[in-house]
Amino acid sequence: MSNLIKKDGYSYTFDASACSTCQARCCTGESGYIFVTKEEIKNISKLLDMKKDDFIKKYLFKEGFKHSIKERKVGESYECAFYNSESNGCSIYEARPLQCITFPFWDYFKNRVDELKLECPGVVDVK
Ligand code: SF4
Ligand code: SF4
Numbered sequence: 835m836s837n838l839i840k841k842d843g844y845s846y847t848f849d850a851s852a853c854s855t856c857q858a859r860c861c862t863g864e865s866g867y868i869f870v871t872k873e874e875i876k877n878i879s880k881l882l883d884m885k886k887d888d889f890i891k892k893y894l895f896k897e898g899f900k901h902s903i904k905e906r907k908v909g910e911s912y913e914c915a916f917y918n919s920e921s922n923g924c925s926i927y928e929a930r931p932l933q934c935i936t937f938p939f940w941d942y943f944k945n946r947v948d949e950l951k952l953e954c955p956g957v958v959d960v961k
Contacts, residue, residue: 838958841939845960846947848938852956858922859953860937862913868903870894870931875901877929903931 837850870878879889893915894901905912918925924934933940938957943950951957 844939844944846938846950847958847960848954849956849958852954856955858913858917858924859955860934861917861924862908863911863953865905865912867897867900868905868914868931869897869900869933870903874929874931878926881926881929 839848839850875886875890875894878893879886882889884892890901893904895904896902904915906915913919914924916925916930917923924930938950938954947957947959951959
């Protein structure tokens with residue numbers, strides 16, 4: 835069953851039912867930044883029942899003034915430290931960063947729909 839999501843200002847829709855069969859391409863594949871804000875760091879540490887500093891040390895790295903989630907290298911590919919391949923899901927789903935919640939509706943992709951379609955099979959061009 836499709837579950838089409840639209841957003842003002844975007845020329846594509848997103849069919850969330852595609853996630854169940856796509857093996858989380860947005861959490862795996864090429865290496866990329868998964869930025870977390872201070873508030874998100876607090877929320878994820880709490881969810882994992884970890885001290886904030888321990889969480890930062892174990893799971894994050896600094897990129898300029900921001901923090902990004904570490905990735906694991908799997909063969910020639912990468913995956914987010916919180917991607918669970920057994921359940922094909924996010925192990926911090928309830929506290930996942932806004933960057934993950936808002937995908938695939940990112941400003942960056944507004945004029946790069948073809949690039950986005952290669953990454954996300956749920957994206958449907960409606961132009
Ligand atoms: S790449 Fe797209 S279809 Fe696949 S899990 Fe991510 S959002 Fe869902
Ligand atoms: S935090 Fe969760 S949703 Fe975001 S990239 Fe990592 S596994 Fe995917």
